Amino acid sequence: MxxxxxxxxxxxxxTPLGDARDASARLIDALGSAAIIAAExxxxxxxxxxxxxxxxxxxxxxxxxxxxxARTPRLLEALRDGRDVLLVTDAGMPSVSDPxxxxxxxxxxxxxxxxxxxxxxxxxxxxxxxxLASDRFCFEGxxxxxxxxxxxxxxxxxxxxxxxxxxxxxxxxxxxxADAVEVLxxxxxxxxxxxxxxxxxxxxxxxxxxxxEWATGEVRGEITVVVAGAVPVSQDPADLxxxxxxxxxxxxxxxxxxxxxxxxxxxxxxxxxxxxxxxRQ
Numbered sequence: 542m543x544x545x546x547x548x549x550x551x552x553x554x555x556t557p558l559g560d561a562r563d564a565s566a567r568l569i570d571a572l573g574s575a576a577i578i579a580a581e582x583x584x585x586x587x588x589x590x591x592x593x594x595x596x597x598x599x600x601x602x603x604x605x606x607x608x609x610x611a612r613t614p615r616l617l618e619a620l621r622d623g624r625d626v627l628l629v630t631d632a633g634m635p636s637v638s639d640p641x642x643x644x645x646x647x648x649x650x651x652x653x654x655x656x657x658x659x660x661x662x663x664x665x666x667x668x669x670x671x672x673l674a675s676d677r678f679c680f681e682g683x684x685x686x687x688x689x690x691x692x693x694x695x696x697x698x699x700x701x702x703x704x705x706x707x708x709x710x711x712x713x714x715x716x717x718x719a720d721a722v723e724v725l726x727x728x729x730x731x732x733x734x735x736x737x738x739x740x741x742x743x744x745x746x747x748x749x750x751x752x753x754e755w756a757t758g759e760v761r762g763e764i765t766v767v768v769a770g771a772v773p774v775s776q777d778p779a780d781l782x783x784x785x786x787x788x789x790x791x792x793x794x795x796x797x798x799x800x801x802x803x804x805x806x807x808x809x810x811x812x813x814x815x816x817x818x819x820x821r822q
Contacts, residue, residue, distance in 0.1 A: 549576070549620040551648050552627045553641060555634045555660030558763070559739030561592040567658045569593050575627035577619055579604035579612070581640055585631050604628065609640050613647055620653050632763070634662045638682045638708055663737055664706050667765035670744050671704075671732040674770065678704040684717050689791065691717060695724035696784050700806045702770040711735075711760040718753035721768070725749060730769035736762035778808050778816035785817050 552571055557563040572578065572590050576599045580586035583601050590597055604612050616626050628635050628644065635641030648655050668675050681698070684707060685691045698705055709717050714733070721729070727750030735743040741762065745752065749768070781802050788798035799817060803810040 547623055548653050549623050549625040550654040550656055551616075551620060551644065552625060552656055552658060553635045553645070554627055554629050554658040555662060556586075556589060556629050556632055558632045558661045558663055558666065558737050559742075561589060563661050563738060564589070564593055565658060565660050568660060569595055571627050571658060572597055574625075575599045576624035577602060577616070577626045579616055579626055579628045579644075581605045581630040586629055599627075604640050604644075606640055609643050613644050616644060617647055617651065617653070620648065621651075632661070632663070634660070637662065637664060637680070661738070663708070663734075663763070663765045666737050667732070667734040667767050668704065668706055670734065670737075671767040672746065673704045673730060673732060673767055675704065677702075677770075678706060681705055681707040683708050683710075684713075684720075686713065688716065688720055689787075691720045692724050693788065693791070695721055696787075696802075697805055698768070698771075699725060699784070700771050702772075704770050705768045707766050707768075709764045709766055711762060711764050714760050714764055714766075715753065715756040718749060718756050718766075722749045722753050725768070727753075729771075732767040734765040734767065735760065737765065776806055776808060778813045779820070781806055781808055781813055782817050782820045785813065786820075 552575065554568050554571055556568065572593065572595045578586060578597055578599055578601045580601060581604060583603050586601060602612065620626055628641055630639035630641065633639065636645060645655055664680050668678055679701065684694050727748060729749045731747065731749050731752055733745045733752055733756070745755065784802045785798045788801065789795050795817065799810055799814045802808070803813050
């Protein structure tokens with residue numbers, strides 16, 4: 542679709558993860574000149590601007606998950622009227638497990654200009670310092686909050702050979718790592734990154750078993766977890782039966798459960814189905 546002439550530009554801007562000195566010169570300029578600043582937390586963006594010595598001249602509006610749907614049409618209208626909109630989140634890159642995707646998608650559909658001021662990202666920062674393979678990786682956002690759903694979520698990563706990065710709340714970290722041990726195994730290499738770029742930054746390396754034990758204590762701050770990819774192995778279909786039965790117990794048809802586990806593990810569906818039936822006899 543051709544870009545709409547005379548319209549403003551949506552500017553996605555990465556903000557510092559913790560240390561304000563990581564702000565780019567372009568972000569500083571944009572904070573001072575944008576007609577509208579859409580911020581996940583208006584207090585945080587004002588504090589960031591103050592720390593950078595910037596006095597925003599434009600209007601600052603809140604744009605967080607609960608108001609994203611309602612605010613998007615207003616921001617689109619402002620863009621159509623020729624006003625530039627700067628979109629920032631609390632830390633890191635907008636749209637990456639933060640508000641932004643809905644607005645970018647709407648702009649793309651309407652032919653409105655979108656650009657990005659690159660900068661800090663917890664995903665790539667954690668990956669870089671993890672020491673795990675970084676040539677191929679996947680980002681999985683936040684795990685589900687409920688243990689059963691979370692174990693199924695990890696189940697889809699059992700055979701994933703790419704390094705996996707995800708976010709987690711410090712309050713749920715211990716339970717999440719315990720579920721990861723149950724599904725991925727205690728020996729899988731992993732790294733927990735806490736408070737990246739901040740005063741009390743911590744990068745804790747080990748295997749999932751030792752990290753889960755550590756996380757049973759009090760953990761605070763912003764958390765990013767990096768987990769090593771699976772090592773390709775020839776897997777006995779009988780070892781995959783518990784994953785099929787767990788899905789079946791949650792209401793999935795046996796045929797569909799077998800197909801999903803087979804796809805994730807690389808096992809032959811017929812062999813896995815036979816193994817399930819044998820285990821039930």
